[in-house]
Amino acid sequence: MTTAKIPQTFRLPDPPEHPEDMMTNFDHLAKTSIIEPLAHYLGNRQTTLITGDRYLCRTVTRSLAGARYPDLLIAFNVDPEAHHRRNGYIIDEQGKPPDFVLEIASPRTGRVDVEDKPADYAALGIAEYWRFDGTGQHHRTRLAGDRLAADGQYRPIAIEEMSDGVLQGYSEVLNLLLRWENGQLRWHDPATGRHIATFQEEREARIRAEEARLLAEARVRELEAKLESLENQ
Incomplete structure (x- = not known):
């Protein structure tokens, strides 16, 4: 991995905050508990970086x-510590571009995500660029992805629409x-x-399983009590 000559004390600033996007960024992904799973x-984890909003x-x-x-x-195959130290991803320092980026639609960024960022991310050499829009209003589609071709241009990734409306x-x-x-x-x-469940989904599944177990045990006790009652008649 090559390292550019960058002052060791240099640290990128935090991106500007936009309150209207607070539920559409990396914080939202973290709050839905999918980042850790x-x-x-x-x-x-020593060489894989998962981050955002930097x-x-x-x-x-x-x-x-x-x-x-x-x-x-x-x-x-990058150095996550370098990213944390710089507060951002510097391609020259990491020696390679990221492999995957995803943008979540918002009213403020929807047009830029679709019209401007594909060229920017292709120029940076990012292998895949994905866009997700919960409503389809801002990206004009609900799910889209592009894959970098040998000529340095993005080609659309096939999106399948399933019978239940899932993309x-x-x-x-x-x-x-x-999806x-x-x-x-x-x-x-x-x-x-297998669906990669969020922590919240895993917790809810454990609760449902525990409730089902308790219900089954209660049913067994009820049947045992009825059987004992019949035997004593």
């Missing part, structure tokens, strides 16, 4: 010209199916079909 699924740029620039801050960024597309770099499902972004293992 996704990190667990992808593995190799600047992504080719090299250090005080003006941050051409820098973007995607809602979700995933990169393999899904396959990410080669993540080896995952991304639009009832306005929610879901992640599925293509080999097993």
Whole structure:
């Protein structure tokens, strides 16, 4: 991995906050508790970076010209500590561009996500660029993805519409199916079909399982009591 000559004390600023987007950015992904399960699924935390809402740029620039801050960024075989130290992803320092970025639609950024960012992310060499829109109002589609071709241009990733209205597309770099499902972004293992559950979903599943167990035990006790009553008659 090559390292550009960057002052060790340099740290990128935080991107500007936009209150109207607070539920459409990386914080929202974290609040839905998918980041940690996704990190667990992808593995190799020492060299795999999953982040978002931090600047992504080719090299250090005080003006941050051409820098973007995607809602979700995933990169393999990089140095996560360098990202944390710089407060952002510097391609020259990491030695490679991110493998995957995703933007979540908002009224403020919807047009830019569709019209401007594909060219920017392609120029940076990002293998896959995905867009998710819970309503389809801001991206003009609910789920879309582009894959970088040999000529340096993006080509659309096939999106399948399933019988239940779910949309899904396959990410080669993540080896995952991304799904639009009832306005929610879901992640599925293509080999097993297993949904990568959020912590909240796992907790709710455990609660349902415990309730079912208690109900079954209560039913057994009820039947045992009835049987004992019949035997005593």
